[in-house]
Amino acid sequence: MGIMNSKIPSGPLDQKWTKHKNEINLVNPANKRNIDVIVVGTGLAGGSAAASLAELGYNVKTFCYQDSPRRAHSIAAQGGINAAKNYQGDGDSNYRLFYDTVKGGDYRSREANVYRLAEVSSNIIDQCVSQGVPFAREYGGLLDNRSFGGVLVSRTFYAKGQTGQQLLLGAY
Incomplete structure (x- = not known):
């Protein structure tokens, strides 16, 4: 059974992070x-x-x-940073970002980590914006994004040709 045959992972993969948080020593x-x-x-x-x-x-x-x-x-890192915000209404989702990331890594990724990354991707973009990362914007003021890396949806948020530098400055 391939990874695309089930729409939303269920069972251990989508619960792994929650299970870890509940069992870790405080x-x-x-x-x-x-x-x-x-x-x-x-x-x-x-x-x-x-x-x-x-x-x-x-x-x-x-x-x-x-x-x-x-x-x-x-x-x-110049291309941008991906997040499943579905601004264009093109059907993007956390699961689709998860699948594209695992596929892009030639199925060598740790799937639980990639799944968690897809879950928090939207919050990462919001955090970067609040730290002052100057992502590209549309004329109306909304964050702009584009299709990048062969995916069929627009989910890459970018800061012209210097995304990595701007993210690093925001983190500092």
Whole structure:
């Protein structure tokens, strides 16, 4: 049975993140300041992780092994960032983003992680906008998006030819 034969994943895949959140050991808020977290890398993933953990109250130390944090590979991401917001009304959905991402990764992706990414994709765009990332906009002021990477729907939000740099500046 192929991945496209079932419209919405059911069972363990769509419940994996919720199950993990419910079973993980909690850290007392008073103890968070006693825990040091080391983040290696200051690209989009490292910068976002460091900001989120610091906001939660952990002591975060970030290390950059390049000569500057601005040399992160995230700078090279020019095409845009995908989210299943369905602005064009072309039938986009979290499941379709999940399927396209798994297919685009030659079916080598960790499906539970890709599914969670598809679930939070719309919130990621909203978070980036609130941090000041200057995504392209239509004449009416709404966020513009385009079809990118061979998909049949328009879900790529972009900041001209410098999306990676703008996302990185927003994270900083």
